[in-house]
Structure formats: structure tokens, C-alpha cells
Amino acid sequence: MKRISQLMLVWLLVVAAHPLGADEPKATKSKGTKAATKSDSPVLTRVNGQPITEADLDFFARTLKITTDELPQRRESMMERLIDRQLLRTFLATKKVAADPQRLDAHLTQLKTRLKARGEDFDKLLAKSGFTEETLRRELTLPLDWDAYVRQAVTDLKLRDVWQHRRHEFDGSEVRAAQIALKNDDPATDETTLAEIRQQIVSGKLTFADAAKKHSQAPSATKGGDLGRFGFRGKQPPPYPKIAFGLKVGEISEPVRSPFGVLLLTVTERSEGQLSLEDARPEILQQLSTELQREVLEQERTKATIERVKN
Numbered sequence: 243m244k245r246i247s248q249l250m251l252v253w254l255l256v257v258a259a260h261p262l263g264a265d266e267p268k269a270t271k272s273k274g275t276k277a278a279t280k281s282d283s284p285v286l287t288r289v290n291g292q293p294i295t296e297a298d299l300d301f302f303a304r305t306l307k308i309t310t311d312e313l314p315q316r317r318e319s320m321m322e323r324l325i326d327r328q329l330l331r332t333f334l335a336t337k338k339v340a341a342d343p344q345r346l347d348a349h350l351t352q353l354k355t356r357l358k359a360r361g362e363d364f365d366k367l368l369a370k371s372g373f374t375e376e377t378l379r380r381e382l383t384l385p386l387d388w389d390a391y392v393r394q395a396v397t398d399l400k401l402r403d404v405w406q407h408r409r410h411e412f413d414g415s416e417v418r419a420a421q422i423a424l425k426n427d428d429p430a431t432d433e434t435t436l437a438e439i440r441q442q443i444v445s446g447k448l449t450f451a452d453a454a455k456k457h458s459q460a461p462s463a464t465k466g467g468d469l470g471r472f473g474f475r476g477k478q479p480p481p482y483p484k485i486a487f488g489l490k491v492g493e494i495s496e497p498v499r500s501p502f503g504v505l506l507l508t509v510t511e512r513s514e515g516q517l518s519l520e521d522a523r524p525e526i527l528q529q530l531s532t533e534l535q536r537e538v539l540e541q542e543r544t545k546a547t548i549e550r551v552k553n
Contacts (some may be wrong), residue, residue: 418511421482468510
């Protein structure tokens with residue numbers, strides 16, 4: 243609860259300090275003009291009949307600290323996120339999952355207390371941010387409802403199963419890896435070339451480091467392809483950790499296509515992590531929440547009726 247309330251506080255303060263258009267002097271409204279409410283705002287999209295309006299987009303943009311200059315470039319990606327949020331709301335409603343209302347009340351009470359301690363007035367800050375308590379409650383209800391669903395869906399047995407089969411992702415394990423990367427216009431040719439290089443290394447005609455210095459087109463080539471030490475998440479982008487953690491020390495992967503070119507990877511060192519299941523439980527739960535949400539949204543989009551409205 244403390245973490246969510248702290249995020250709420252930061253979120254509200256940021257939105258109040260950076261309302262949409264605050265950096266645009268020409269975008270000022272005439273006296274007496276009010277911001278459009280959801281009821282009278284143009285509908286942009288309907289998701290299973292439920293409208294997403296210009297006011298929704300405006301509200302979401304302010305929560306993300308997006309200026310009017312940035313809005314055109316980010317408009318489509320924000321619309322996709324708003325569609326996802328509506329799909330989640332529909333999904334949770336059909337599952338009849340809802341967080342305890344007392345949790346939301348407790349979060350809001352804690353938020354008001356923290357704001358008061360900072361010398362801020364909740365109602366004034368809310369008005370300055372363009373929120374009403376109703377819209378704030380609506381936004382905060384979704385993550386709380388999703389959290390309630392995840393805690394139903396992810397049982398202790400599921401957590402233990404993930405720990406057993408994917409322990410290296412969460413226990414602090416690290417590998418040291420090296421790569422040979424080719425980034426030409428024809429990935430198929432690069433795969434063939436790397437397969438030949440791999441065979442030379444396996445047969446002992448070349449070391450991996452020498453092959454990297456000679457053939458790799460990545461900056462790490464000068465270091466024999468060395469990528470340093472990294473855990474499963476954080477330092478290296480996918481697919482590096484997934485490939486590397488699937489290798490034994492000294493083993494060389496097959497050529498793999500990636501956004502960074504076609505790769506050969508090898509692991510030169512490996513250290514096992516020391517975290518326990520209880521240490522890793524919050525991270526496992528967060529990762530499973532992310533994976534579950536991705537699965538739910540993929541399923542919901544296949545059966546949803548999404549109508550773009552032309553105004």
C-alpha cells in the first residue's frame with residue numbers, strides 16, 4: 243500500500259506542476275471556457291461499445307507529462323494504451339474481480355495525509371491537475387482491481403513452479419558473455435556466415451575472442467566480443483539474457499536473429515545467485531503480472547470490437 247500511495251503522490255504532483263499545454267502560451271483559454279468533460283467530449287474510439295473520448299486522451303496525456311508539442315507524435319501509442327486499459331476493465335468486470343473499496347479509501351486517505359504533510363491542499367491540487375475525485379478514483383481502481391486478479395490467478399503453487407523452472411531469472415544469478423554480431427542487409431547470409439564461423443571455433447581453428455575481433459560488427463569486437471557480466475533483467479536487452487542463460491560455460495549458441503543483427507553468443511563465466519524464494523517473491527509476482535496482462539490483452543483484442551470514430 244505504501245508504494246502505491248507514494249506513486250499516486252508523485253503522479254498527482256507531476257500532473258499539477260505540468261498540465262497539458264502549460265508550456266504553450268498560445269494555448270490559453272478564454273475567460274469562462276471550461277475544459278471538456280467526458281460527456282461532451284468528442285468520441286475517438288469505441289471499445290466494445292464503450293467510448294474513449296478526447297477528454298480521456300487529454301487526461302491521460304497530462305498523467306504522462308506530455309506537452310501539446312509532443313502529443314501528435316505520441317497520440318496513436320496513447321490511444322492503444324487507452325484501448326488496453328478499457329479491455330482490462332471489461333475483462334475484470336466479466337471475471338467479477340474488484341479490489342476491496344476500503345483499499346482505495348485507504349490509499350486516498352494516505353495520499354491526503356502525505357500531501358498535507360507537504361503543505362499541499364488535496365482539493366486544490368486536484369483541481370489544478372484537471373482531476374476530479376471521481377476520475378482519480380477511476381484511474382486508481384484499475385491497478386488495484388488488476389492486482390486483486392493477479393493475487394487470485396497466481397497461486398503459491400504457481401510461484402513455486404516458476405521458481406523451480408526459472409530460478410536463474412530471479413535469484414541474482416549472473417553470466418559473463420561474449421558475442422559476434424553481423425549487421426548486413428541479408429540476415430540469411432549472415433546466418434550462414436556465422437554458422438561457418440561457429441564451426442571454426444568448435445573445431446579449434448579459432449578462439450571465440452579472435453573470431454569476434456576479426457568478424458564482429460558490434461563495438462564489443464575490440465574486446466573480443468566481451469559483454470561483461472549481467473543478470474537476467476536490466477543491463478542487457480532481449481534476447482541476450484534469454485540466450486546466454488540457456489548456455490553452459492564455454493558453450494556457443496546457434497546463430498540467432500535479433501533487432502541488433504544476427505548473433506553468436508558464448509558464456510565465459512557464470513555465478514549462481516543466492517536469493518531465496520521469499521527474497522524473490524515480489525519480483526516473481528511482478529513479472530507474472532506483466533506476462534499475464536500481456537496474455538489477457540492478446541486474447542481480449544482478438545474478440546473485441548474496436549471502432550475508430552472519424553470526427
